[in-house]
Amino acid sequence: MRVEVQQIPWTAAHEKLLTAFVGESLPDVAQIGNTWLPEFQTLGALEDLGPRVARSSVIAAKSYFPGIWDTNLVEGVLCGVPWYVDTRVLFYRKDLLKAAGVDAPPRTWAEWRDALRRLRARAGPGRWAILLPTDEWAQPVILGLQNGASLLTADGGDAAFRSPAFREAATFYVDLFREGFAPPVANTQISNLYQQFAAGDFAMYITGPWNLGEFRRRLPASLKDSWATAPLPSAAGGVPGVHGVPGVSLAGGSSLVLFRTSKRSEDAWKLIEFLSEPAQQVRFYALAGDLPARRDAWLDPILSGDAEARAFEAQLENVAAAPRIPEWEQIAQKIAEHLEPAIRGVVTVDTALLALDKDVSGLLTKRRWVLARKAAHAR
């Protein structure tokens, strides 16, 4: 079987695939970000893989991290097979934590705040306990999910950022800045993240697997043993201190999908099965550094012997999907935009959430109409 591969840089892939859909020139198989699945599902571009998986000897839901598998279910339809995964964990400076009297990475929000307080007390002026870039939406969303917030209403038709659970999480997040644990800066104001981490400008940072390689490559050799990774702490409602049950993080990554227009869907499915074999997943990790979505691939020594990667494995046991609706990417941007003034103390958390709710609700006007229309048709 001959496979033609087309490389598209990540930044343009989304537009190119949508354009290809409109122009009816989609490929047979594609690797797409799992946050894009709802869009392509809405367009009816994706084949329901449920029946194929039921017959498959290679791919079965139980081989995958459940939270990751879940992201591929859009309105109950399996529209992709997870390929590699992305999630965020805590990167921290072991030496700085120890010097501040913190022996282990925090496991609960309470422990976390305590650790941050100690780190802050030891850090000099211009230094901070943690870096949380204000233009990233992932952190407040993760905190919300950890606290059991749903972000949107059940059908994804309206915003629910003023729910008590999200309000509490947002307050916790904003307070991290107001109490001086984190600097109120956006990514663009950080000139060199790695240099600053090495210099001890901040001791904690929440980020994803792409930074494993970067940290190893860019931090000075002398710091090799001074940093580590850990699963995220959990909110008060979580199970504190039990090994293997961290707080929830975001389920990200990319999936393999089969487009409905494919004329060679049998062959295309074989390709997906081949790429999903544990051995291929391990090879792909070795080549590109992307973490495998299958649990059994993690048994390979290349991963099981890697302490920093292991934190991701632990984290992947507890990840949750962001709302699976086509508008999510636009909504996510709004979250960061609206919380920023609250972080700077220009508005209160409640005012910010009110504005966020209003804005997002506006974005979802069309979706509500479409949902209502669908419901009317069903009746």
Place this chain on the structure above:
Amino acid sequence: MRVETRRGTPAEVRAALFFLAPGLFVIVVFFFLPIAASFLLSATDFDLYALADPSNARVTGVSNYRALLSDPVFLTALKNTLVFVLLGSPLTVLVALSAALLVNARLARAKGFFRTTFFAPVVTTLVAVAVVFRYVYHPRFGLLNRGLTLIGLPAVDWLGDPRFSLLAIVLLAIWKNFGFSTILFVAGLQGIPESLYEAARLDGAGRWQQFRRITLPLLAPTMLLVGLTRTIDYFQLFAEPYVMTSGGPLNSTLTMSLLMYKEGFRFWNMGRGAAIAFVLFAVILVATVIQFRVQKGGET
């Protein structure tokens, strides 16, 4: 425009139809028709849902336009575009005019060489040039900061710092475009009779006075042409920010064209994208009229 003096013979009219048909067909089908369609599209909420099922599109009248006016992201794009034009156009004209005066100076040597050199950036591929400038602007390894530090100025994170990113794109645009205006100015300068300057010198006019009294007024038509083409062109700024910053940091280089592209082809909010395009058109129209007025005012 010439007044028609004589009616064409039937054969001539038939021939005209034959000669015009293919060209006009292309222009009508691939330009005017889509524009009309775009106008209709801007009055609907055509989006991803409508793409999946056309019956999901609704006629929404002016609500796309109304929504734009209260959208902070759109207002940012509008502001950035205006700042870019207001900064870029006059600076480009200034640089172009200076270069033209130098090239056209009686004392200048190798005029052809300099004219060609100044024009070279105009023909270069914008995407390639934007790629090159990404490195020229690099905070640490870039040529520009190297130059700045050599003359004792502080290094700047040109594309990463929202205070400088738009300026960085203005500088690129000047570099890329001034040569075109320069050759128009040179042609305009060459059209000014030398005898006028001689007469002025006899009257004891200095260089500056010659420039004010003769060069500038006689260059006015060229000035209008250059100003108009620059303004219209700069309002449509797209590829530079697309390649260099994709509109960031913090939307500081987000232009109306780029926003239209994002709304249209990234989120498939086509109705909204079309509305942005028409607001852009309206802005360009207003700017064109203003330039004509200013020019007229200057003449009387």
Place this chain on the structure above:
Amino acid sequence: MRRGVKRWAAPLGVNALLVLGAALTMAPLVWMVSASVMPTGEASSFPPGFIPSRITFEHYRDLFQRLSLGRAFGSSLLLASSVTFCSVILNSMAGYAFAKLRFPGRDRLFRVLLLGMVIPVQIAMLPLFLLMRSLGLVNTYLGVILPSAAGIFGIFLVRQFARSIPDELLDAARVDGASEWLIYRRLVLPLLKPVLVTLGVFMFLGTWNDFLWPLVVLTDDTKYTLPVALANLVGEHAQDTELMMAGSVLTVLPVLLLFLAMQRAYIEGITAGGLKE
């Protein structure tokens, strides 16, 4: 003494400024060429240098062998040539008709066309894409060529030039019994040659350099033009400065050479077209 100083100071000043301006203008392009032949990593070392420590063509080899930019080069060449050919034919026909053939409503029609010059092309883009979709032209070369096959600016340029053709010449040919097509082919086209060269160069450069439309219409990377392929490379190879510079040289060099070869005719055509009326 003072006069002596003045005699050499003024020319020196003017020419020094010209040299400075030319240096500033050329610096990015020179650096681009220089960095494209530097060994990997040298262009992003500190302090940044202008001169390669040794010259290597590995990045060009990479572009052709591994990243198949040769294919993109072919696409660009094909598209630019096709558009140039079509637009020279169609625009010269229409421009000539507007200038020299008499028919009712001619000037009004021309004025409507001119109005279109102020409309940004972006407006037409979204519906044009939907139109291309319904014509089945998305992801085809034809989808890029057709919209540029005739243009208002081209017609305008030709018309301005064609107006200088004496009516008597055409009428004499008509009296001799030549058909309108023959007059156009044998008499008008040769007379229009200077402006058609300008138009041709203009269209070739414009199509070669165009980015937005090919980006949207060509979805398949085997059809990408050079600018689209280059922008594509930025996503994956942004850190490989030398490679990116080699790609930029490959994209820019052909049009720069074309311009140098045709510059006299091209520049004259532009100034003439721009300044009339």
